[in-house]
Amino acid sequence: MSKGTLFDKVWDLHTVGILPSGQTQLFIGLHLIHEVTSPQAFAMLRDRGLKVLYPERTVATVDHIVPTENQARPFADSLAEEMMQSLEQNCEEHQIRFYNVGSGSQGIVHVIAPELGFTQPGMTIACGDSHTSTHGAFGAIAFGIGTSQVRDVLASQTLALAKLKVRKVEVNGTLKPGVYAKDVILHIIRKLGVKGGVGYAYEFAGSTFEQMSMEERMTVCNMAIEGGARCGYVNPDEVTFDYLKGRDFAPKAGAWDKAVAWWQSLRSDTAAEYDDVVIFDAADIAPTITWGITPGQGIAINELVPTPEMLPADEQPIAAEAYRYMDLQPGQPIQGTKVDVCFVGSCTNGRISDLREAAKFAQGRQVAEGVKAFIVPGSERVKQQAESEGLDKIFVAAGFEWREPGCSMCLAMNPDKLEGRQLSASSSNRNFKGRQGSASGRTLLMSPAMVVAAAVTGQVSDVRELL
Incomplete structure (x- = not known):
């Protein structure tokens, strides 16, 4: 039953069913892949004679093993070159959209998905990378997953997950000069601990986050996982919509107003029930x-x-x-x-x-x-x-x-x-x-x-x- 948080609303909208284990079978709206955690997943599909169910919901790039000095191919590191070739072949075989080096849009997976407008409020997002929580900055529920789960999403577009509790992490006030979003999340993790968020989604709320740009919110959500939370998110608002408007894959023309109205309806209700609430003062945060x-x-x-x-x-x-x-x-x-x-x-x-x-x-x-x-x-x-x-x-x-x-x-x-x-x-x-x-x-x-x-x-x- 929904308690009126954005997390509950998005979870309920994406629930396919409850499994015998008690876990939820959750539909994944966007699957991001890269060269490190995908080769084995594709190999597992091949072994079972399976195809990618919804290739249009998968987006690929290369980031982890890419050299940042000399990007001439083949890469000097033969293992890195092998991973590159594997991803190139898998994307071609399964007709997956791929942003390769030199495409003009390649980059770190959690940087390119937002800047291209793939990441949107109300989505469920998965990627074989711990810092997938970044996308929660848009009011999405985003999970880092392991290689066998990458296989599951490729094959079924769903994940088996236990529902999380929700902790509201409220920070109020204006940050002092020289204090940034990175300091805010390091301060929160210091106070709540690296295991403090285990079993929780963190809803980042309060006037400090409301004043942040989308990129600052991404910094905070990126490190929610470092505090033990499975995901972290910020409710979507005008800052979110202004950032998304006009991006490559954001809704266009008449669809835009409908999308914004729907995104606004997903915000946590004022009377939403949380499993825990912690409050911080921005004035207490230093570099x-x-x-x-x-x-x-x-x-x-x-x-x-x-x-x-x-x-x-x-x-x-x-x-x-x-x-x-x-x-x-x-x-x-x-x-x-x-x-x-x-x-x-x-x-x-x-x-x-x-x-x-x-x-x-x-x-x-x-x-x-x-x-x-x-x-x-x-x-x-x-x-x-x-x-x-x-x-x-x-x-x-x-x-x-x-x-x-x-x-x-x-x-x-x-x-x-x-x-x-x-x-x-x-x-x-x-x-x-x-x-x-x-x-x-x-x-x-x-x-x-x-x-x-x-x-x-x-x-x-x-x-x-x-x-």
Whole structure:
């Protein structure tokens, strides 16, 4: 029975039936695929003699393994080339729309689907990638899935899922200068924990989210998964509609007004019932940075690395592991920590607004000696837009490398990797051990503006001092 939340409404509209397991068989409106989690899924279809049921509901691109320096084919990495060829063949065989390198619209899957207008309110969206929660920014219910589930969606356009509870995460007030959407979600995860959202969908509500652009909302929803939530979403409003209007696959002409009326009806009712509500004040949020080995191990830039006694007993063992791995002492300031590599990009922060903000702080400054700093646009369209605005020239003049689109050093399934014990300031979403390609490499998550501040000072710095 619907409790009047957007989650309940969209779930109920897409329910095909209740399975003997008690799970819901949920229809998936949009299936996004890429080169890493799809080859085995297509092979499983072949083994069973199955076809893709609704190829028109599937959209493909390449992002994870794509090199960002030299994209000449065949790729130098033979495994990456093999994955590329596999996706190209599968899309051709099953007549799936595919945005390949050089198409003008290739990029990170969670960047291109919104910018092309595929992602719309009221949809159910699935992709074999953890950060599919990004699309919830539009008032969609979006899930990251595993390879066998990718097979299920290709074959049946449905998923077997247990219905989630809904937690309303309300943030009110105006963010202070130098504080961004990335800081908001890092703050929420720090407070609620990396397992706090298990079994929940997060509805991000309150005046702070209402004031955010669509790209800022995408940053927040992107990292809902890092707080343990299966998905996160924002109710659609005029900001959503303004962003979508005129995009390639958005409703056109007479269909537009009908679509908007329907999208508005999906918003959570004012009397909606939630399983939990938590409230934060935007005034309490400062530039936030991770110090440890989970996205929940975060502090404000002007705080000290927590001492064990400051933490709950169940968090102390992983904190002890983090101190050792990160070479940080309990009680030391995070500010002033020397950095080796600075990366702006990823499905969290590789959009045009992220690059514009980063360029503001790069302009007229120089990357510190001994620091490798690079900017990776989230898509070919983002790259083209940035170049038309001259952002690439600002970055290059400041000593940053300007790259081709791809996932890059978010997960290092490509040539962009940390080496040895290098410490990275990263605008991506995960700071797990070895995440950026070196088994002993270290990652500090922060906003793009904070990454640039680190790059030009050579150490973890407070971006507010550069304002």
